[in-house]
Amino acid sequence: MKRREETVPVYVLSGFLGSGKTTLLKRWLLAAEADGRKPAVVMNELGDVNLDGMQLGGEVKMAEMLGGCICCTVRGDLGMEMLKLLDEHDPDVLLIESTGAANPLDIIDAITDASMLTRVELKQVVTVVDAPHLREQAAKSKGATFRLMREQTRCATVLLLNKTDLLSEADADELERTIREWNGFAPIHRTVAANIPIAELENAGRGRREQNGEDASGSVASTPSCECGHPHEPGRAHHTHEHVMALTRYFDGPIDSESFEAMMASLPDGVYRAKGILSFTDTSSRFMFQYAYKQLDLMKIAPQGDVPDVAVFIGEHFDKTELEERLDRL
Numbered sequence: 001m002k003r004r005e006e007t008v009p010v011y012v013l014s015g016f017l018g019s020g021k022t023t024l025l026k027r028w029l030l031a032a033e034a035d036g037r038k039p040a041v042v043m044n045e046l047g048d049v050n051l052d053g054m055q056l057g058g059e060v061k062m063a064e065m066l067g068g069c070i071c072c073t074v075r076g077d078l079g080m081e082m083l084k085l086l087d088e089h090d091p092d093v094l095l096i097e098s099t100g101a102a103n104p105l106d107i108i109d110a111i112t113d114a115s116m117l118t119r120v121e122l123k124q125v126v127t128v129v130d131a132p133h134l135r136e137q138a139a140k141s142k143g144a145t146f147r148l149m150r151e152q153t154r155c156a157t158v159l160l161l162n163k164t165d166l167l168s169e170a171d172a173d174e175l176e177r178t179i180r181e182w183n184g185f186a187p188i189h190r191t192v193a194a195n196i197p198i199a200e201l202e203n204a205g206r207g208r209r210e211q212n213g214e215d216a217s218g219s220v221a222s223t224p225s226c227e228c229g230h231p232h233e234p235g236r237a238h239h240t241h242e243h244v245m246a247l248t249r250y251f252d253g254p255i256d257s258e259s260f261e262a263m264m265a266s267l268p269d270g271v272y273r274a275k276g277i278l279s280f281t282d283t284s285s286r287f288m289f290q291y292a293y294k295q296l297d298l299m300k301i302a303p304q305g306d307v308p309d310v311a312v313f314i315g316e317h318f319d320k321t322e323l324e325e326r327l328d329r330l
């Protein structure tokens with residue numbers, strides 16, 4: 001589809017931990033494939049295993065950046081990983097899913113680096129908002145998680161107000177008004193399971209840019225897209241999520257499902273995201289579990305290849321030793 005000399009459109013999927021980025025990514029991949037475009041993906045996980053990547057299937061061309069956050073510890077690698085994907089796979093579209101702890105501005109910075117200009121063009125920063133979680137954080141209006149969520153919202157060129165199934169219409173209206181104060185221009189779409197026609201995301205803001213007499217193909221780099229006022233000084237950039245920590249735990253064999261569910265129901269407050277692949281003593285199937293903002297989902301899966309039983313816990317200021325002891329008891 002693409003001529004060699006054309007730049008590859010890049011879309012950044014941002015949003016707090018567990019907000020629905022991978023759910024959206026899966027839809028985006030299906031949409032791209034349905035209209036004959038070859039996608040490539042950069043995935044970044046705080047833990048040491050790419051559990052989200054396993055959900056995408058083996059066909060998708062993917063670069064994995066594990067064990068750190070794309071916007072700090074592994075930031076320098078992002079440009080390199082993008083170039084490698086472009087050279088090896090010549091994709092028509094590049095999707096970057098950042099960790100939920102990332103500040104999108106740092107990622108925008110890497111993508112719009114001078115060395116990337118002839119190769120890629122940043123088209124949209126899509127921020128997926130966990131609506132009930134942001135509502136709770138906005139009510140408190142303080143703390144590192146609140147500030148990061150607000151920053152992710154401010155930097156978006158298009159916003160998904162996701163998980164609206166867990167919110168009343170009146171609460172969603174109120175949240176939308178709050179978000180409007182932070183970001184006055186990004187279209188806001190209310191979604192459940194990030195269900196939205198992908199074209200609406202890819203073309204978001206086009207009408208506005210055309211009205212303003214700007215280039216209708218519109219790249220983020222050429223629009224006044226971010227109000228964070230983040231000074232890109234060395235040493236200042238990553239304070240927003242230094243508090244976020246991840247614990248990766250491998251299991252030697254099956255565990256008791258009831259004890260596991262009881263443990264998940266009483267996780268310390270500081271753990272706001274967990275995911276993993278487990279075997280249980282009472283069934284021969286393996287399960288992927290997802291825990292986001294106090295909600296636990298278990299799905300039967302049959303992972304390809306040799307995938308160990310593993311769980312990753314992400315949060316802030318939680319007692320790692322205590323959690324490890326609880327895991328030992330399983």
Ligand SMILES: Nc1nc2c(ncn2[C@@H]2O[C@H](COP(=O)(O)OP(=O)(O)OP(=O)(O)O)[C@@H](O)[C@H]2O)c(=O)[nH]1
Binds near residue numbers: 017165191192297
């Ligand atoms: N109730 C509800 N659950 C949702 C919705 N969208 C996604 N989920 C669930 O939320 C959990 C997290 O979704 P993901 O798509 O993995 O979130 P993520 O943003 O990729 O998570 P990280 O990569 O860990 O930051 C999963 O269990 C999803 O099934 C929604 O609209 N409503």
